Amino acid sequence: xxxxxxxxxxxxxxxxxxxxxxxxxxxxxxxxxxxxxxxxxxxxxxxxxxxxxxxxxxxxxxxxxxxxxxxxxxxxxxxxxxxxxxxxxxxxxxxxxxxxxxxxxxxxxxxxxxxxxxxxxxxxxxxxxxxxxxxxxxxxxxxxxxxxxxxxxxxxxxxxxxxxxxxxxxxxxxxxxxxxxxxxxxxxxxxxxxxxxxxxxxxxxxxxxxxxxxxxxxxxxxxxxxxxxxxxxxxxxxxxxxxxxxxxxxxxxxxxxxxxxxxxxxxxxxxxxxxxxxxxxxxxxxxxxxxxxxxxxxxxxxxxxxxxxxxxxxxxxxxxxxxxxxxxxxxxxxxxxxxxxxxxxxxxxxxxxxxxxxxxxxxxxxxxxxxxxxxxxxxxxxxxxxxxxxxxxxxxxxxxxxxxxxxxxxxxxxxxxxxxxxxxxxxxxxxxxxxxxxxxxxxxxxxxxxxxxxxxxxxxxxxxxxxxxxxxxxxxxxxxxxx
Ligand SMILES: Cc1cc2nc3c(=O)[nH]c(=O)nc-3n(C[C@H](O)[C@H](O)[C@H](O)COP(=O)(O)OP(=O)(O)OC[C@H]3O[C@@H](n4cnc5c(N)ncnc54)[C@H](O)[C@@H]3O)c2cc1C
Numbered sequence: 001x002x003x004x005x006x007x008x009x010x011x012x013x014x015x016x017x018x019x020x021x022x023x024x025x026x027x028x029x030x031x032x033x034x035x036x037x038x039x040x041x042x043x044x045x046x047x048x049x050x051x052x053x054x055x056x057x058x059x060x061x062x063x064x065x066x067x068x069x070x071x072x073x074x075x076x077x078x079x080x081x082x083x084x085x086x087x088x089x090x091x092x093x094x095x096x097x098x099x100x101x102x103x104x105x106x107x108x109x110x111x112x113x114x115x116x117x118x119x120x121x122x123x124x125x126x127x128x129x130x131x132x133x134x135x136x137x138x139x140x141x142x143x144x145x146x147x148x149x150x151x152x153x154x155x156x157x158x159x160x161x162x163x164x165x166x167x168x169x170x171x172x173x174x175x176x177x178x179x180x181x182x183x184x185x186x187x188x189x190x191x192x193x194x195x196x197x198x199x200x201x202x203x204x205x206x207x208x209x210x211x212x213x214x215x216x217x218x219x220x221x222x223x224x225x226x227x228x229x230x231x232x233x234x235x236x237x238x239x240x241x242x243x244x245x246x247x248x249x250x251x252x253x254x255x256x257x258x259x260x261x262x263x264x265x266x267x268x269x270x271x272x273x274x275x276x277x278x279x280x281x282x283x284x285x286x287x288x289x290x291x292x293x294x295x296x297x298x299x300x301x302x303x304x305x306x307x308x309x310x311x312x313x314x315x316x317x318x319x320x321x322x323x324x325x326x327x328x329x330x331x332x333x334x335x336x337x338x339x340x341x342x343x344x345x346x347x348x349x350x351x352x353x354x355x356x357x358x359x360x361x362x363x364x365x366x367x368x369x370x371x372x373x374x375x376x377x378x379x380x381x382x383x384x385x386x387x388x389x390x391x392x393x394x395x396x397x398x399x400x401x402x403x404x405x406x407x408x409x410x411x412x413x414x415x416x417x418x419x420x421x422x423x424x425x426x427x428x429x430x431x432x433x434x435x436x437x438x439x440x441x442x443x444x445x446x447x448x449x450x451x452x453x454x455x456x457x458x459x460x461x462x463x464x465x466x467x468x469x470x471x472x473x474x475x476x477x478x479x480x481x482x483x
Contacts (some may be wrong), residue, residue: 091160264386373424
């Protein structure tokens, strides 16, 4: 039987305790969306169904009890930790949803130096964990720009990636084991072992599930030695993205492992390096690790770049300064909100990936299509992007677009600007066989292309939803289109 809003709140209070159940109207409105709708939010306009409650979770057993209750009554649940999502993953798509807030489950449970791994609850902010580790000479190697905001549960749930990924990998390369709760209340623990061949890797049912299959309560990730004294920085100016992609490929194919390998196009470079980029592309590397490894990586990269006469080296201090101001905490989020409110100008990003044969064409086709076909192209104030995560077989492209919001109400902004721009990037990428989403997750605004993204492999993903969330109570409309 469908429960009323009041009955849902009452029962949640019984299970979790009254203090843990938030029903403040303003808080509920803010909890109905994420940064995909930041323009409307800044103007105080909320168009998604307002959730019945936000529950402040305290422990795994409580998560299990609450999910079992919600499953019995088919109540939509939206898992949340750091709330830095950008793709609609936090939108409460169904009426009377319950936001499951794990940010209070914030204990670092074990730093295991002998086995080089750390176990943390889902609500541990990455920066807090990282600072504790660094104080002892270790690091997770994970450094998304949202490090001060994002928490372990969300980082794993979105398949996040950090700025040092070329050396340390993305979150899926770091997760050793986890604990999660499925909608029927079952608690599952995937044990921590260095590797095993005991069937398919079941960690991947949980990593990247975006709250659409289960609730992640605990995560164990690898740690590494932290040796910032050996960091080396390299920066170059060059004329074409094509040359830049070729250099990135050579670095990867020759087996070098810089922690940072980035290529900015001129417009994006102007956003970060206007004091020296001179309307050119900017190519950046950072080498780190033990002294010998860092030196070998640095020398190898310099030798590769030296073969391309188009590249002009810049002072490495310029790159180091950029490196020291990478991350986005609450103060930058607030400054961005103030700027948008004052100017009506704002930016979004869409990140995709492609192999080396197609990435330059994806880049060029996207820019051409937006300039030629987007009906409000005259409102765009910046259009470009960068590659920031490279692999032996290809790289990502992080498209960045800023525009003035002209002649439209806050609730119309998405349909006029963000959605069509995002759509053109996705479509051009899929046409050339790339992936429409490199690291932010599908959320709710790329879900219409989810089946196309996976093609004949889609039934594998669909079977997981059917098996683990047969009542469809986990984050409706995320990853899996609502039929
Ligand atoms: C300024 C800025 C910079 C960013 N930079 C990066 C970057 O460099 N790299 C990158 O990968 N991303 C980046 N992001 C995106 C975002 O930070 C990541 O997706 C991050 O992993 C989200 O973590 P969170 O704790 O904030 O999760 P939330 O925003 O709380 O949730 C994200 C998604 O995960 C689900 N979820 C959350 N917690 C759980 C849980 N315990 N169990 C199951 N599902 C859960 C939610 O339902 C939602 O779908 C950036 C975002 C911002 C705002």
